[in-house]
Amino acid sequence: MPLIDPTSRAIINGLQGGFPLTPRPFRDAGLELGLSEGELIEGVRDLVGAGQLSRFGPLWNAEMLGGDVCLAAIAVPPERFDEVAELVNAHPEIAHNYERSHALNMWFVISAEDPRRIAEVIAEIEAETGLGVHAMPKMHEFFVGFRVEV
């Protein structure tokens, strides 16, 4: 567990949403957190620099930007795992790919601005690997609290 100073803790725990849409948002958000405008800007800069925040700003909803995303999984024979990972990752539409502990051991997210590309990418991967791709599109998304507490 990395050491988290009080300013970082206040920013991470208090500012995972609700950043003001006002001309001086760091000043306005700082009032709530007990930080000055300068302290908040420096604190965010430090957290981003240290990689503890991926970034600071809007979290865009990929699907609403006109594109589509789809989770998919393959049961890859262990001896072919690295070869198949290379074939899958070569597609620029693959945003994430994880090895997971299950018979379905490769899980990846296909993301495309043109939704028709999703089915095409699945067909391409099936042809290239000779393995079945199990598409797991989201049918319903439930509201999440999304907060990580440090």
Next chain:
Amino acid sequence: MLDAVDRRIVAATQAGLPLVREPYRAIAEKLGLDEADVIARLKRLLGEGAIRRIGAIPNHYALGFTANGMSVWDVADDAVAGIGAKIGALDEVTHCYERPRHLPLWPYNLFAMVHGHTRDEVRAKVERIARLIGPAARAHDVLFSTRILKKTGLRIAA
């Protein structure tokens, strides 16, 4: 739906806001827009759900949440909405979706991503969720990621 100006704002902010006193003015100047227009558009996009939220986007891994478990549940189709709403509201769940089953290999129709400092912590959280759902969960499992094979951010062209 996003117009061309919205898309330029997406492209200008997807790596984050400028960390300056007047970030919206800085974006407006870069794009040749009015600050008030940028703020109004961001407000609308937030209201429409094109922006999920604005603020700190934590890197779970760098914050010590090095274990992530994809908990998966087989619940009756007519119960999934109620159960999904209940477990999605838990602080430890960062994503919660209904997805199709792939029988017989994959009987699970509800996915909830659970983060923790250790796998044991994730397992304990999953067991708490199991008690919360009760007998309505006919089966469940938790899949840990053992390797990141690829990870890229959202990339949208202007």
